[in-house]
Amino acid sequence: MYQLESVSQTYVRRGNTVHALDNCSLTIPENDFVAIVGPSGSGKTTLLSVLGGMLSPTSGNVELDGVSLYGLSLEERASLRNRRIGFVFQTFNLVPWLTARENVQIPMMLSKVPAKEQQERALELLERVGLADRTDHRPAELSQGQQQRVALARTLANNPEIILADEPTGNLDPETRKQAMNFLREFHEDGRTIVMVTHDKETASYAQRSIQLVNGVPQELAHRNAA
Amino acid sequence: MKLRHLILKEVWQRPTPMLTSLIAVTLGVMALVAIQNITIYSEDRINSDMESLGANVLVMPPEVTLQDYYAADLHGRTMPEEYVTRLALAQLPGVQNLAPKLCVETTVNSREVTLTGILPKNEFQKKSAWQGLGMLTNAVGSDRGCCATPATLDADNSPESLAHTRTIQELGERELILGSDVAAQLNAKVGKKLTLFDEKFNVIAVLPATGTIDDSRMFAHLHSVQDLSGAGPVVNVIEIMACCDDAAGDLISDLSAELPETRVITIAQVVETQVAVNGLMSRLSWVFFAILLLVAAASIASVMYANVTERRKEIGTLMALGATRGFVTSLFLGKALLLGIMGGIGGFIAGTILAIVLGPSLLGIQVSPIPQLFLIGILSATAVALAASYLPARRAAGLDPCLVFNDA
Numbered sequence: 001m002y003q004l005e006s007v008s009q010t011y012v013r014r015g016n017t018v019h020a021l022d023n024c025s026l027t028i029p030e031n032d033f034v035a036i037v038g039p040s041g042s043g044k045t046t047l048l049s050v051l052g053g054m055l056s057p058t059s060g061n062v063e064l065d066g067v068s069l070y071g072l073s074l075e076e077r078a079s080l081r082n083r084r085i086g087f088v089f090q091t092f093n094l095v096p097w098l099t100a101r102e103n104v105q106i107p108m109m110l111s112k113v114p115a116k117e118q119q120e121r122a123l124e125l126l127e128r129v130g131l132a133d134r135t136d137h138r139p140a141e142l143s144q145g146q147q148q149r150v151a152l153a154r155t156l157a158n159n160p161e162i163i164l165a166d167e168p169t170g171n172l173d174p175e176t177r178k179q180a181m182n183f184l185r186e187f188h189e190d191g192r193t194i195v196m197v198t199h200d201k202e203t204a205s206y207a208q209r210s211i212q213l214v215n216g217v218p219q220e221l222a223h224r225n226a227a
Numbered sequence: 228m229k230l231r232h233l234i235l236k237e238v239w240q241r242p243t244p245m246l247t248s249l250i251a252v253t254l255g256v257m258a259l260v261a262i263q264n265i266t267i268y269s270e271d272r273i274n275s276d277m278e279s280l281g282a283n284v285l286v287m288p289p290e291v292t293l294q295d296y297y298a299a300d301l302h303g304r305t306m307p308e309e310y311v312t313r314l315a316l317a318q319l320p321g322v323q324n325l326a327p328k329l330c331v332e333t334t335v336n337s338r339e340v341t342l343t344g345i346l347p348k349n350e351f352q353k354k355s356a357w358q359g360l361g362m363l364t365n366a367v368g369s370d371r372g373c374c375a376t377p378a379t380l381d382a383d384n385s386p387e388s389l390a391h392t393r394t395i396q397e398l399g400e401r402e403l404i405l406g407s408d409v410a411a412q413l414n415a416k417v418g419k420k421l422t423l424f425d426e427k428f429n430v431i432a433v434l435p436a437t438g439t440i441d442d443s444r445m446f447a448h449l450h451s452v453q454d455l456s457g458a459g460p461v462v463n464v465i466e467i468m469a470c471c472d473d474a475a476g477d478l479i480s481d482l483s484a485e486l487p488e489t490r491v492i493t494i495a496q497v498v499e500t501q502v503a504v505n506g507l508m509s510r511l512s513w514v515f516f517a518i519l520l521l522v523a524a525a526s527i528a529s530v531m532y533a534n535v536t537e538r539r540k541e542i543g544t545l546m547a548l549g550a551t552r553g554f555v556t557s558l559f560l561g562k563a564l565l566l567g568i569m570g571g572i573g574g575f576i577a578g579t580i581l582a583i584v585l586g587p588s589l590l591g592i593q594v595s596p597i598p599q600l601f602l603i604g605i606l607s608a609t610a611v612a613l614a615a616s617y618l619p620a621r622r623a624a625g626l627d628p629c630l631v632f633n634d635a
Contacts, residue, residue: 049629052547075551082549093544093631097240098233105228110549118228154548166632 002028007060020046022216035207043216053077086155090167107157125153145176165196255519256574256604262512264582284467305461324468331456344452347398403428404446407436424455524615531619546628559620567612571605
């Protein structure tokens, strides 16, 4: 699925050059569930941005199913994200003035799915994450755990093959954290490829494998299964 | 859900930031609509006043000086009637009607009266038929489209129309129209026969009182007066009804060039002043409009920039979910379009109401909505809103979608 070859990403901040990714080579096969771990500033989010087609690396090549991701135009990458990649964010990133159902409809709206089909699919997904009775609530009227479940439902809106998750449990209490991770595990069992950035070892343990980034260099960690 | 749903929902849920801009746009359009509306109806009123005055340009023999507008034909000097034909054939822009007159003194029932010869409009039509010309079959000059409002001279063909338009459609050779005072003095009514120059004339109309010298006159066909008085084919004056703008502009020089042997007099001061006031109001309305729309543009740009900054994370999320730059641009320009349309409609309604309220009280004119101002208002407001939002929209579309991530 993903093939990264000698990918480097450097930033210049206050006159200093920072190597967020340093000659990083990585393969993520189809239906993998990989956790990217590492301390703050180790390049985890940069790697996620590169995988999402949102940050062109300074050097190196990123391929998705044999196609160079950054050989595509901006519009083509936006379309690819919309069709094939779902995102989960730490702060959920729901649009505050839209209802739960409308938030789930956004990716379908962007891919011009007919309105009726959008609504039916959104209700079906909200039901799947246990929020069938909260479809017309706005984010402010939902708990943190419920908001993350709306975000998870939104992730599945266009039935993506890949889910990129950025600290998906960072804002959740232990109980809702477990609930969110069980959903991600379910999505993986559906056949999706999941790349998850996390600080939390317990969250990382839900993945099939973990990769630690140290100064922008990936290192495979010994696998430890989730409870 | 579609793009427009997203725009409407955001505006509906968070209307406050847009209110200032909306008010500014509305005020700009309102100022334009109100002032233009009053100006246009004021011009109509002036035209109507001119029409009721009957004529606003006089062509007279060169040695005559104008002492009294309503007595301009009582000086005893004459000029050839042929001048009327020359003027009619010249088809000068702005000339709406020609009314040649010849005044003679005569006696009726031992009373001295002034008999005024007038040329009915059907005489112009006869002339055009003789000469194979079609140009005079309509009201003279009115087919040239020179006036802001079309002349309504043909609306009333009754003899009484002479009282307010100073022209008449038809008048027989032995027919007579009496002013109100002379009719009372002679105890004459419609249908009565009166003897003038030893000829019997049939009274076909008695004019309503106008408060002018016309009340003490008798009117007969110009050619009858010429024949019976022995004056020959001459007239004392040619009254011209002209459009205000033209009367204040090139028409006088055009008339002088056409008839250099005559003296052309206009009530130019009145016309010029009224036209100038209208022109000033009209120009001022555009100045107010421009200033207020500039304020609105600044307000819109400022609010839009703030909106982009405030919604960075939301925009980044949309881009991460697959929104293109075009979609994000449309999101903001769509909002601007909505603002322009709402401001345009609101401004038109408020401006029209203001004009309807102020028109009668300030200028004594009745005002109605003008659809063209609706179009101008809405198009200008929309164009300004879109132009002011263009850069903020481009900035939004250029945001880095990576900012959606936690530590970005």
